[in-house]
Amino acid sequence: MRTLLRLLEDGEFHSGEALGVALGVSRAAVWKKLQQLEAELGIELHRVRGKGYRLAGPICLLDTVQISDLLRPLLWSVHVHQSLDSTNAEAIRLINERAALPLVVLAEQQTAGRGRRGRTWISPFGENLYYSLGLRIDGGMRQLEGLSLLVGLAVIKTLRNAGISEAGLKWPNDILVGRQKLAGILLEITGDPADVCHVIIGIGININMRTSSSVDQSWTSMRLEKGHLFDRNLIVTSLSKHLAEYLAEHRKDGFARFRKEWEANHLWQGCEVALLAGSSAVQGIVLGVDAAGGLRLSVGDVEQVFSGGELSLRLFEDVPS
Numbered sequence: 001m002r003t004l005l006r007l008l009e010d011g012e013f014h015s016g017e018a019l020g021v022a023l024g025v026s027r028a029a030v031w032k033k034l035q036q037l038e039a040e041l042g043i044e045l046h047r048v049r050g051k052g053y054r055l056a057g058p059i060c061l062l063d064t065v066q067i068s069d070l071l072r073p074l075l076w077s078v079h080v081h082q083s084l085d086s087t088n089a090e091a092i093r094l095i096n097e098r099a100a101l102p103l104v105v106l107a108e109q110q111t112a113g114r115g116r117r118g119r120t121w122i123s124p125f126g127e128n129l130y131y132s133l134g135l136r137i138d139g140g141m142r143q144l145e146g147l148s149l150l151v152g153l154a155v156i157k158t159l160r161n162a163g164i165s166e167a168g169l170k171w172p173n174d175i176l177v178g179r180q181k182l183a184g185i186l187l188e189i190t191g192d193p194a195d196v197c198h199v200i201i202g203i204g205i206n207i208n209m210r211t212s213s214s215v216d217q218s219w220t221s222m223r224l225e226k227g228h229l230f231d232r233n234l235i236v237t238s239l240s241k242h243l244a245e246y247l248a249e250h251r252k253d254g255f256a257r258f259r260k261e262w263e264a265n266h267l268w269q270g271c272e273v274a275l276l277a278g279s280s281a282v283q284g285i286v287l288g289v290d291a292a293g294g295l296r297l298s299v300g301d302v303e304q305v306f307s308g309g310e311l312s313l314r315l316f317e318d319v320p321s
């Protein structure tokens with residue numbers, strides 16, 4: 001299937017006969033494989049009599065050899081999959097099997113992509129980035145402080161380098177363009193956070209997705225922002241390099257030195273917000289973040305700090321009264 005997809009990747013028409021010759025199979029066998037592609041991967045195929053078959057548009061597949069070559073200097077082990085339940089789940093399985101670390105897991109699609117607060121992360125085939133970095137953490141809790149916010153900075157840098165200058169952060173680690181979500185980050189921890197543990201840094205970036213009826217929040221993609229297809233392999237490499245740089249600094253000095261940079265990229269700095277935890281809400285003005293990545297709010301003129309994975313921030317004007 002991979003070879004067939006590579007032949008169709010350009011989005012141009014390819015006759016059944018040419019595809020058969022390239023794959024060394026009959027036209028009927030090509031037809032069967034194409035049906036399989038549609039059914040198993042949810043890929044949209046166009047068939048025109050006299051012209052052949054093409055994808056709905058060009059796509060950019062992950063290239064294991066290219067990614068491994070480009071990431072070699074980092075000494076990370078790379079695991080690229082056609083389809084996974086979740087790259088975070090696979091990273092956890094590999095860590096439990098004592099795979100070499102750090103490790104990166106990538107997939108063309110996720111069938112059970114995990115989002116924050118128990119949500120599903122919609123992960124169509126070949127369109128976006130589904131990326132998990134598994135690391136060993138030796139330094140206890142301090143090494144985890146502000147880590148998810150720091151990862152947001154690495155994602156922002158990657159996006160800016162790719163020309164998405166409007167991307168910004170929303171506490172704790174959403175990446176938005178305006179009000180629309182472009183990328184999300186989900187950290188998962190295994191082991192004992194007070195001693196030796198492993199952290200899985202899961203990152204989803206909407207790269208080339210143009211339509212989706214399944215995403216239940218307002219979203220955008222790099223392609224929708226810029227109007228052209230992005231090379232997902234180059235985004236993987238750029239993201240990995242920026243992550244490696246930020247993580248090395250964070251290991252040495254913690255999050256405190258990144259506070260100002262983070263606040264400069266916070267889209268809602270100085271805004272009136274509501275912080276939701278279950279059914280209760282706190283209203284305040286965003287002051288910034290503290291040295292551990294907690295959100296500093298001015299609540300009735302008193303500064304309060306909030307942290308925790310279950311919190312959700314809204315602009316006050318968007319909260320129904």
Ligand code: BTN
Binds near residue numbers: 088184
């Ligand atoms: C969010 O809800 O904002 C976080 C979304 C994180 C999605 C990424 S995609 C790669 C990794 N694997 C997962 O199952 N989730 C994360």
